[in-house]
Amino acid sequence: MDVTLHLAQEPEADRLLGRSPLAALVGMLLDQQIPMEWAFTGPYTIAQRLNVDDLDAHEIAAYDPEAFAALLSAKPAVHRYPGSMAGRVQQLCQYLVEHYDGRADAVWEGVDSGAELLRRLNELPGFGEQKARIFLALLGKQLGVDPPGWREAAGAYGDAGSYRSVADIKGPESLAKVRAHKQEMKAAAKAAKPAARKPRK
Incomplete structure (x- = not known):
């Protein structure tokens, strides 16, 4: 895996994401409740603080939990909730060590269908259905992992020419389009909520 990403x-930070499958997975894991750029800069920040060129699942899995939480909490923090996210990153790495010999790319290596890839991503700690579909779309659209049926498995995130998620960001222009789409979705969701009823006197 050696591509140019523009997520951080x-x-x-983007170079690390493009060459390191584990960094890409960790960035996706961190991408919640904080701006996308902050999340995807996280793996590079972690690597710097570990004084390594690349993240290693075995090293992170075996790291003392309190020390790892402190590592992510040091300013500037890797996440808005660095303590809990440190635990999630370690859980992800422990799962990779147990099931994939610590190799993040083994999650998608040799998969024969999009449905199988989605199943594997769904099994990763910290990856719900939506996060799994977005990462699947990122794999298919930018990282050259495109088993048969990957677009269908990714759902709307797999649509060609869409601007729905990080899978569609390839530079400032597409980033702005994805941001605009997310704002539209938030506004639509807010408008769809029934107005709060006034209490009866």
Whole structure:
């Protein structure tokens, strides 16, 4: 895996995401309740604080939990909730060590269908259905992992020419389009909520 990504919007962090399957997975895991760029810069920040060029699932899985939480909590923090996310990153790495010999790319290596890939991603700690579909779309659209049926398995995130998620971001212009789409979705969801009823006197 050696591609150019533009998710962190920071060259060194993006280079790590493009060459390291584990960094890409960890970035996707961190991508919740914080801006996307902050989340996808996280793997690079972790690597710097571990004083390594790439993340290693075995090392992170075996790291002392309190020390790892402190590592992510040091300012600037890797996440808005660095303590809980440190635990999730370690759980993900422990799962990879147990099931894939610590190799993140083994999650998608040799899969024969999009449905199988979605199943594997869904099994990862911290990956719900939506996160699994978005990462599947990222694999298919930008990382060259495109087993038969991957677009169908990714759902709307797999649509060609869409601007729904990180899978569609390839630079500032597409980032702006994805942001605009998310704002539209938030506004639509807010408008769909029934107005709160006033209490009866």
